[in-house]
Amino acid sequence: MQVGENRTTLLLLNAAPWVAFLAVVVVFGVLSDRFLTIQNFMNILTQSSHIAIMAIGITFVLLTAGIDLSVGAIMYVAVAVLALFLGGIPVVIAFPLVGLIGVALGAMNGYFVIKLRGQHPFIVTLATLFILRGAAIFLTDTRMVFVEESVMSLGRTSYFGVPWAIWVFAVVFVIAWIVLRETPFGRQIYAVGQDPTAAAKAGINVPRILFSVYCICGFLAAVGGLVSIAQVAAASSTFGFQIEFPVIAAAVLGGTSLFGGRGGVVGTVFGAVLIQTVQSGLVMTNATPYIYPLVTAVIIFLAVLIDGLRTSILDTLGRRKIRVEEIA
Amino acid sequence: MSGFTPRITRRAFTIGSLLAAGTAGLPIMVKAQEGKTVALLFDSLVSPFWVTGIEIMREEAAKRGWETLEAISNFDDNRQFEQVRAMIEREVDGILIIQTDANAVIPAIREANAAGIPMVHFNRPPAESDAYSVAIQADNRAIMRETVQFLVDEAKRIGGTYKAAILIGDLGDVNAIQRRDGFFDIVDQNKDIIEVVSRISTEWNADKAFAGLTNALQANPDINFLVTSSDFLHPQIEQALKIAGKWNKRGEEGHVLFAGFDGDEGAYQRLLDGFLDACGVQNLFLEVDMAFGAFTDLWAGEKPEKLLLDPGFVITQDNLEETRDAMWGFSVWKNQQG
The missing domain is CATH 3.40.50.2300 (Response regulator)
Known part of the structure; x- marks a missing residue:
């Protein structure tokens, strides 16, 4: 009986974000006649693309039961370098260089996470968050930095009627989905997240996997920065500030567990779109600006609550299963 | 005429001495003002407004012969509070502050009050409190x-x-x-x-x-x-x-x-x-002038209004x-x- 109840609750918890999404769409659709339009859907996807790209990166890390709080700082460093030092270089060269910066900073995180095994990645990446944000502020002298028109024009470019940002987001999503679902590397990530000791015993090189996911996360943080700067045209010292909250919330809302081993990029993308849909709906219905932070806080709280409950129920179900087998 | 010897009373001598001392002291006072050290505590240089603001302040301070010490808190109220304490320890003559939060700055004003160091808020006034400081703000x-x-x-x-x-x-x-x-x-x-x-x-x-x-x-x-x-x-x-x-x-x-x-x-x-x-x-030029003027008044023992407004203009x-x-x-x- 208890097992049945738990399974029903689990089902409801898994469905909760989708139900919330549906409710949000219906409510805002009723309140604004322009909300349910293709153009608005494109806008939401465009605006959520950098969050979604970064959230995909953090999904890799969360799947290993890690976390990366430095994504916003990496994003800022990458864009600051682009604006300050790579100004005259064509984007086809500048963008890969910025991506490499992201990989390097992600590698730094990975290295310290592996070397400082006694410390949770939360502490390690909290430290790098401050170091990297400090570095970016040092580089920019806290002044606003501007990118070249060639970068800004990308933010206004569409291919086949679809904005450039959505194309980048789509490519990142497809590659990430294939890597996680169809490759041994992807399966190893899940295995490490489920139980690193068992994964190591099974012959998986756990440090290599951990190092790789932080590199991926750093790379996608830099890509997210590029997508964002192409839209907003200038970066002040608040660029990427506290973006880790919606990024992590997007992944967790989409079903990726903070405790590792469960989730995927489909849910993450959904989570990012849900958050942006709410923001978009609030603006479109001319809601009082005082509500915005409250709504964002409620979303993050719900995401963490749902994940906590889901994990707790899964643990309970796991224990009962063993007991049943013992009796049998 | 040549045999005339003026009679100097004790009262005249005292007044004369005080005037002489005062006149002699004027350059010393000017010199003392020239040697002032003012802390410029910004919460960020996030926009050109602040960047230009700090540049005008540096220039104006140099003109007046003041030394400036600068710190940026990067929107961190606690860090800024520590910066205020550090400046008090360094015994600066005045603290010009741009705080992030109007309430969080009040303990810092109290510390400055206790140390007898004038504090001027630039562009953002603090929340209402019994602590004394002067704020320059655009209307x-x-x-x-x-x-x-x-x-x-x-x-x-x-x-x-x-x-x-x-x-x-x-x-x-x-x-x-x-x-x-x-x-x-x-x-x-x-x-x-x-x-x-x-x-x-x-x-x-x-x-x-x-x-x-x-x-x-x-x-x-x-x-x-x-x-x-x-x-x-x-x-x-x-x-x-x-x-x-x-x-x-x-x-x-x-x-x-x-x-x-x-x-x-x-x-x-x-x-x-x-x-x-x-x-x-x-009017950034006017606001810097008003802020530095407030310091001068405070050092002279005056007590300016808590809020001084820059009327600004529309272009x-x-x-x-x-x-x-x-x-x-x-x-x-x-x-x-x-």
């Missing part, structure tokens, strides 16, 4: 009223009805609130021609400003009256209006009546190009030539042009 509400009034007059001149949007700053920032209130003071009196269809909360965040304006333009493609609470959001506004096909010059079809606030170099360029109709300018397409010299953004723009 945000009045300047915004005047700016929006110009835009409303333009709207009336052109004719028709208008759909308005405002980009609001951080709701925890008193300047942002006053500018928002100034906007509504005027548009609420003109509801017959102006309908506010969007209030966009930016939290002084460019990303949010861009997304918010894009969404607002999606919901209301006929927005044709736009006011931003800070000029530092112009690049995002330009980008969003370009995407919506509404980035047109004054006089061109589809021009959005557009006003800014601060008076930075980007605003001057956009006024020059004809995209921006009006800009509420904070428009109509008075651009004659007003631009007082616009701090114009001097930045001029320097950039070489």
Whole structure:
């Protein structure tokens, strides 16, 4: 009986974000006649693309039961370098260089996470968050930095009627989905997240996997920065500030567990779109600006609550299963 | 005549001695003022307004023979409190502070009061308290009223009805609130021609400003009256209006009546190009002068009012030539042009 109840609750918890999404769409659709339009859907996807790209990166890390709080700082460093030092270089060269910066900073995180095994990645990446944000502020002298028109024009470019940002987001999503679902590397990530000791015993090189996911996360943080700067045209010292909250919330809302081993990029993308849909709906219905932070806080709280409950129920179900087998 | 010996009374001697000492002391006082050390504690240099502000302060301090010590808290109230303590330890003569939070700064004012070090808030006043400090602030509400009034007059001149949007700053920032209130003071009196269809909360965040304006333009493609609470959001506004096909010059079809606030170099360029109709300018030169003047008064033992207001001014397409010299953004723009 208890097992049945738990399974029903689990089902409801898994469905909760989708139900919330549906409710949000219906409510805002009723309140604004322009909300349910293709153009608005494109806008939401465009605006959520950098969050979604970064959230995909953090999904890799969360799947290993890690976390990366430095994504916003990496994003800022990458864009600051682009604006300050790579100004005259064509984007086809500048963008890969910025991506490499992201990989390097992600590698730094990975290295310290592996070397400082006694410390949770939360502490390690909290430290790098401050170091990297400090570095970016040092580089920019806290002044606003501007990118070249060639970068800004990308933010206004569409291919086949679809904005450039959505194309980048789509490519990142497809590659990430294939890597996680169809490759041994992807399966190893899940295995490490489920139980690193068992994964190591099974012959998986756990440090290599951990190092790789932080590199991926750093790379996608830099890509997210590029997508964002192409839209907003200038970066002040608040660029990427506290973006880790919606990024992590997007992944967790989409079903990726903070405790590792469960989730995927489909849910993450959904989570990012849900958050942006709410923001978009609030603006479109001319809601009082005082509500915005409250709504964002409620979303993050719900995401963490749902994940906590889901994990707790899964643990309970796991224990009962063993007991049943013992009796049998 | 030659045998005349003037009789000096004790009283005359005392007065004379005091006058002589006073006269001799004048250069010493001037010298003492010259040797002052003032701490400049900024919470960030996030926009050209602050960057130019600190540059004017350095220049003005150098002119007065003052030494400056600088620190930036990067929006961290606790760090700024520690910076105030450190400056008190260093026994500076005055602390000029730009705090992030109006309430969080009060303990820092108390510490400065206890140490007998004058504190002046630049551009952002602290919350009400019994602690004493002097704040220099632009009369945000009045300047915004005047700016929006110009835009409303333009709207009336052109004719028709208008759909308005405002980009609001951080709701925890008193300047942002006053500018928002100034906007509504005027548009609420003109509801017959102006309908506010969007209030966009930016939290002084460019990303949010861009997304918010894009969404607002999606919901209301006929927005044709736009006011931003800070000029530092112009690049995002330009980008969003370009995407919506509404980035047109004054006089061109589809021009959005557009006003800014601060008076930075980007605003001057956009006024020059004809995209921006009006800009509420904070008189940065005057504000620095008022702040440093407050220190001088405080050192002289005077007790200025707790809040000193900069009346600011509005620069428009109509008075651009004659007003631009007082616009701090114009001097930045001029320097950039070489």
